[in-house]
Amino acid sequence: MSLWQFFAQNRAEVLQLTLEHLWMVGLSMAIAVAIGVPVGIWLTRRQVAEKPVLGVANVIQTIPSLALFGFLLPAPWIGARAERIAVLALVLYALLPVIRNTYVGIMGVDRAVVEAGRGMGMTGRQLLLQVELPLALSVIIAGVRVATVISVGLATIAAAIGAGGLGEFIFRGLAMVNNVVILAGAVPAAILALLADFGLGLLEKHLRPA
Amino acid sequence: MIHARGGTQAGRDYRQGLRERAPGCENRRAGSSPSRTFMPADTHPDVAVEFRDVCYRLDHGATLLHHLNLAVRRGELLVLLGRSGSGKTTSLKLINRLLEPSSGQVMVEGRASTHWDPIQLRRKIGYAIQEVGLFPHFSVERNIGLVPALQGWPRQRIQERVRELLQLVGLEPQIAARRPRELSGGQRQRVGVARALAADPPILLMDEPFGALDALTRAELQREFLALQRRLGKTTVFVTHDLREALLLGSRIALLEAGRLLATYTPNQFLHAKEPLAAAYVAAFHTGNSPQGGA
Numbered sequence: 430m431s432l433w434q435f436f437a438q439n440r441a442e443v444l445q446l447t448l449e450h451l452w453m454v455g456l457s458m459a460i461a462v463a464i465g466v467p468v469g470i471w472l473t474r475r476q477v478a479e480k481p482v483l484g485v486a487n488v489i490q491t492i493p494s495l496a497l498f499g500f501l502l503p504a505p506w507i508g509a510r511a512e513r514i515a516v517l518a519l520v521l522y523a524l525l526p527v528i529r530n531t532y533v534g535i536m537g538v539d540r541a542v543v544e545a546g547r548g549m550g551m552t553g554r555q556l557l558l559q560v561e562l563p564l565a566l567s568v569i570i571a572g573v574r575v576a577t578v579i580s581v582g583l584a585t586i587a588a589a590i591g592a593g594g595l596g597e598f599i600f601r602g603l604a605m606v607n608n609v610v611i612l613a614g615a616v617p618a619a620i621l622a623l624l625a626d627f628g629l630g631l632l633e634k635h636l637r638p639a
Numbered sequence: 640m641i642h643a644r645g646g647t648q649a650g651r652d653y654r655q656g657l658r659e660r661a662p663g664c665e666n667r668r669a670g671s672s673p674s675r676t677f678m679p680a681d682t683h684p685d686v687a688v689e690f691r692d693v694c695y696r697l698d699h700g701a702t703l704l705h706h707l708n709l710a711v712r713r714g715e716l717l718v719l720l721g722r723s724g725s726g727k728t729t730s731l732k733l734i735n736r737l738l739e740p741s742s743g744q745v746m747v748e749g750r751a752s753t754h755w756d757p758i759q760l761r762r763k764i765g766y767a768i769q770e771v772g773l774f775p776h777f778s779v780e781r782n783i784g785l786v787p788a789l790q791g792w793p794r795q796r797i798q799e800r801v802r803e804l805l806q807l808v809g810l811e812p813q814i815a816a817r818r819p820r821e822l823s824g825g826q827r828q829r830v831g832v833a834r835a836l837a838a839d840p841p842i843l844l845m846d847e848p849f850g851a852l853d854a855l856t857r858a859e860l861q862r863e864f865l866a867l868q869r870r871l872g873k874t875t876v877f878v879t880h881d882l883r884e885a886l887l888l889g890s891r892i893a894l895l896e897a898g899r900l901l902a903t904y905t906p907n908q909f910l911h912a913k914e915p916l917a918a919a920y921v922a923a924f925h926t927g928n929s930p931q932g933g934a
Contacts, residue, residue: 545772548735548844549786549834550761563776638776 435613443598447617450594453512453587454580454621457519462573465524469531469569470557479532486525494518494583498590515587515594522583523576530572534565567637574629581622585614595621686746687713687842687874688734693743695729695898703729704898706743716868716875717903718889720882720920725895727878731844734876735764747842762786765835765843765873769851772831773819779805779830780815786838804833809863825856832864836871843868843875849884861887882924886910894920 436443472479492500501507501514508514538561546560562569588596598614601607688711695704704726711717719727732738733745736752745752747760766772773782781788783804784797792800805812808829819827828848835843849857849864865888868875879885885892886906894901894909894917902914910921 541768541772542774544737545766545768546774548732548737548761548766548768548772550758550789551785552758555789560774 430609432609432612432616435609439613443613443617446593446595446597446614447621450581450584450596450618450621453515453519453584453592453594454577454625457516457580458523458573458577460516461520461523461527461576464520465527465572466531466569468524469528470535470562472528472532473535473561483525483529483532486528489521490525494522494586495589497521498587502590511587511590511592514590515584515592518587519580519583523580526572526576526579527569528572530575531565531569534568534572535561537568538564564638567633570629570633570636574626574633577625577629578622581618581625585618683710684749685713686710687748688876689746690730690733691744691746693730693733693740693745695726695733695738696741702898704733704740707900709893709900709903711874711876713874714872715890716877716888718885718892719876719878719895720880720885720889720892721895722880724897726898727880727895728846729898730895731846731876731878734842734844735761735766762790762838763840763842765837765840766846767831767835767843767848768846769848773827773834775819777818778815779817779819779822782819782830783815783834783837785834786840790838800837801833804836807836807867808833823856824852825860828852828856828860832860832867836873841874843873845875845877847878847880850879850881857884864888882909882920 468482472482497518498514501517504514504517506513507517542564543556543560546556551559584594585596585599588594588600595614595618599611599618600614602610602612602614690707690709693704693707694702696702707726707730709717709730719730721727729738733740733752734747736745736755736757739753747755748763752760774785777785780798780801783801784792787797787800801815802812805815810826810829810833814822814826814830819830822830828851831848835845849860852860861884868888877885877888886909889906891903891905892909893903894914896916901916902912904912904917909917912918912921
């Protein structure tokens with residue numbers, strides 16, 4: 430049986446697992462941005478915290494994903510549903526690139542421009558929203574882009590704890606020793622990653638200041 | 640930021656000597672509250688900005704300004720002249736409270752800068768720096784209209800004001816929609832001046848606003864700015880290291896060296912001054928070289 434035949438025969442399941450996959454990645458990225466961008470901004474105001482915070486985020490990145498999924502199983506509320514574990518783990522992995530790029534992006538804004546804004550009487554909040562964030566946005570999006578591409582790949586492993594997604598096909602194919610079934614999960618996941626990379630890349634380019 | 644750059648060995652020795660001869664700022668704690676220092680009560684009503692025994696030192700100890708006493712009269716254009724690291728820019732930033740004095744007070748409109756709400760203070764003071772200060776992601780119109788927008792002017796009024804200012808600084812109205820990167824250096828600088836004037840502030844601070852321009856454009860802008868300043872009568876503090884610019888624009892010239900005010904002169908007095916550094920400036924001016932060797 431070829432890959433195309435498999436897709437044709439299992440259209441509904443392929444679609445459902447793809448949507449599950451997208452949902453896991455989308456939700457976890459939204460949460461990671463909602464946490465990571467404010468933390469990154471905070472670090473630019475409390476630069477002593479930069480090393481410890483980025484250090485912790487770095488350590489989280491080094492935990493093997495399968496182990497992290499396992500660690501979270503006994504956690505209260507989170508551990509009750511496999512999808513919750515998956516989303517939390519993906520958020521943890523996405524935090525480092527999002528926090529780091531927010532921090533680097535804002536610190537990289539021309540100090541003369543920021544000082545001109547202060548000198549003309551902008552408040553800290555006005556400076557942040559009208560000057561620093563807009564000028565750092567393309568760098569922040571670049572971090573989100575990296576995090577998203579990593580998440581699409583990592584989310585396939587979430588199927589190991591029963592969280593669904595395209596990893597279902599991969600693990601099923603491994604169990605059946607059937608390459609076509611493995612590819613049925615791997616190829617759509619790769620396409621998702623490429624699309625996310627391309628789309629966010631366009632956005633990044635569009636937002637880049639002069 | 641000020642970077643105390645070397646210059647000649649003789650210059651370094653000279654400045655080192657100045658630092659050693661006059662202690663005071665160095666011995667004072669940076670944290671001591673300026674308001675506790677004794678100060679005479681009122682500023683003369685003709686004085687817009689006054690430095691009263693102002694010291695400024697960095698946290699790690701370097702002193703950038705030593706006991707500066709200087710009054711800027713209402714409506715005059717005072718030039719702060721000196722080389723890199725002499726304390727010109729530091730003095731300017733003390734006026735709009737981008738920096739706060741380590742001791743002494745900077746009186747603005749009769750009130751110490753530290754007693755002003757910094758946001759209100761800065762919106763009363765136009766601020767123009769070298770071209771980098773324009774917001775690259777804002778159109779010319781939004782750049783110029785920034786302070787009025789911060790003050791909550793209605794859109795219509797901001798638009799009218801921007802059109803008025805573009806005309807005032809000699810720019811075409813079509814330029815309003817462009818981004819700063821689409822302008823020439825001279826145009827950008829005109830926009831910078833227009834932005835500083837936008838909310839009609841009584842005081843203007845200009846930090847080498849024409850420094851990055853070619854000689855011809857600079858001369859053109861200097862002439863126009865002089866005419867503009869005479870017409871508008873803004874109290875202006877203008878930082879430069881260029882004596883030609885200082886002589887052309889200044890009603891008075893304050894000569895700074897190594898964080899100390901050496902003297903203030905009218906342009907005419909400056910040309911005949913006995914003070915060695917002033918004389919060196921004039922000599923270099925006549926031979927066509929600036930004393931800091933270029934720039």
